Amino acid sequence: MNDIGTWELDIETGETYWSEEVYNIHEVPKDFDHNKANGIDFFHPDDRSRISKALENTIEHGEPFEVTARFITAKDNL
Known part of the structure; x- marks a missing residue:
C-alpha cells in the first residue's frame, strides 16, 4: 500500500x-x-533546481507541474 501525504x-x-x-x-x-x-532540501541536490524552477513557474504562471525527482528523508533514506 502506498501512503499519500498532502501539503x-x-x-x-x-x-x-x-498533512x-x-x-x-x-x-x-x-x-x-x-x-x-527546507521542503526543497529533501530532494536530491541534483534535482533541487528542477523542483525550484517548476514551483516558481507554478507560482508565477499558475501552471501545474509534474516532476520526477529523487527524494531523501531526514534519516537519509531514499
Missing part, C-alpha cells in the same frame, strides 16, 4: 501546511519546522 504552500508567506502522512514520509517529528525552502 499546501501559502504563496504570500512561504509557509507550508503538511500527518507527510511527516511520516519525510521521517521527521510532528514539531518539524517546515517551509518552502
Whole structure:
C-alpha cells in the first residue's frame, strides 16, 4: 500500500501546511519546522533546481507541474 501525504504552500508567506502522512514520509517529528525552502532540501541536490524552477513557474504562471525527482528523508533514506 502506498501512503499519500498532502501539503499546501501559502504563496504570500512561504509557509507550508503538511498533512500527518507527510511527516511520516519525510521521517521527521510532528514539531518539524517546515517551509518552502527546507521542503526543497529533501530532494536530491541534483534535482533541487528542477523542483525550484517548476514551483516558481507554478507560482508565477499558475501552471501545474509534474516532476520526477529523487527524494531523501531526514534519516537519509531514499
